[in-house]
Amino acid sequence: MKLSERDKKILHAVISDYIETAEPVGSRTISKKHGLNLSPATIRNVMADLEEIGLLTQPHTSAGRIPTEYGLRFYVDSMLKVKRLSRAEKEKIRNSFKGLGFDVANILKEASRILSMASQHIGVVLAPTFSTVRLKHIEFLRLRDNLILVIFISKSGIVQHKVIQFEEDLSQDELDKFSRYLDDILSDLTLSEVKQKILEEMEKEKTAFDEMLSKALKLSKRAFQNGVEEEKDVYIEGHANILNYPELSDIETMKAIFKAFEEKSIIIKLLDKSMSATGVQTFIGSENELIGVEGCSVVTSPYTKGSSTLGTLGIIGPTRMNYSRVIPLVGYTARLVSEILAEIL
DNA sequence: TCGGCATACATGAATTATCC
DNA sequence: GGATAATTCATGTATGCCGA
Structure with a gap:
């Protein structure tokens, strides 16, 4: 949209007055206040043109003009001089x-x-969200047979939890051991890094034949399956x-x-x-x-x-x-x- | 001659004052 | 408190002036 310099000055004057007062702005106010050296009638003609192209509107026939959303968008995109913070x-x-x-x-x-x-x-x-931060601690709590509450704590203190079902009934002692082991290998990793690390560790474990490691990794895989529910x-x-x-x-x-x-x-x-x-x-x-x-x-x-x-x-x-x-x-x-x-x- | 601008005037809506 | 009149403010339009 092409506006003349005069049109832009009048549009700018209307919008800046409206931002200040929240009241419709009249032609006489613009003429007196903004030193444009134009009579109210001339300003009215320009305001009518700006209204025709949708930049201004009039709440009622005897009121001044206020900017439309379109007018404000034009102002922000084309006329706004952003002030730097001191x-x-x-x-x-x-x-x-x-x-x-x-x-x-x-x-x-x-x-x-x-x-x-x-x-x-x-x-x-x-x-x-939890997926954007680094893991600090993972805790398992045995709720009842095969049902485990998993608590994830991020380095920044964000806490999320999830209830999972595991095929084996594990004691709280075993769960604590798994928790300590997983803290060692998963701590300080992001959620996507955690998933990758579990896969790598599972691959290694295939040759180690360590039952405890195997269970811990299976449990962690289940815990991180489908992501962590994010509030x-x-x-x-x-x-x-x-x-x-x-x-x-x-x-x-x-x-x-x-x-x-x-x-x-x-x-x-x-x-x-x-x-x-x-x-x-x-x-x-x-x-x-x-x-x-x-x-x-x-x-x-x-x-x-x-x-x-x-x-x-x-x-x-x-x-x-x-x-x-x-x-x-x-x-x-x-x-x-x-x-x-x-x-x- | 024509376009841009200013002045004057009629009109409409909101606000304020006055009266009952 | 509600109705009516007066005032205020902003508009649109007709008309005239002036410069290109």
Whole structure:
């Protein structure tokens, strides 16, 4: 779409005023406030043109204009000048993570809090799944005949469990021995490395004829069969910030937003969508159809370790959020979380 | 002559004030 | 508290001016 410089200036003025006030923006306001040296009538003509091509809309005939989702998308893609975070802001964010130690849950919760506090929107962080972290300990608990509870503990403290059936009835003593043996050979490996290692060890064991090893490996093979059931965790901070935005404060909208937060699966699906992406992504209004709330935008970025994505973090707020500030904030926080987790996981 | 822009004016909707 | 009037603010359109 080709817009003249004048059209772009007027569109930019409408959108920046709307982001600031959440109110429709009139031609006279633009004429007075933005020093474009154009009369309100001229600005009205341009606004009518921008409305015709779908970038602006008018809530009612005697109101000013507000940007459409399409207008905001055009603004973000073509006109937005992203502001860099200041050194002081970066330092403040970095310092917030100090003293949290190696507790991944605390680090992610803090990331969510930082995103919420710094943006005055809602901060969300999708935790890494078990398959992306390294194993520290595997524990077997005998439940009853042939039924065993397997507990997986990752190096970063993520715990998953699974109940398996084994053809032999094993005593708790035997299970403890297996656990110690498997800790020795599987510790510090990722889930895919674990599976490979078990196959290698089974191959070796064929020549060793060690009954204990054979049982332990069979048991571990069963434990890791079909993967480890993964419960995805999501950290959400700053729910109350919704109340600061008049366009989201009607009862029905708030109900829908809080429902999405209660049913975490909706937020998880939304964050999952950007797992495969690189860098910061913006979903404006209906582009994030999963939340099902009009007037909401989501800005996300995956955090990584090397080339593999561990999880996603982001900000949920009104479509009129200050994208020039939110985008670098999400990007920097994701880079910082990647950096911190790389040392732990 | 034509296009861009400004002024003037009629109109519509929301908000505020006033009255009962 | 509800109905009505007055005010405010933003719009669209007709018309005129000016420069290319």
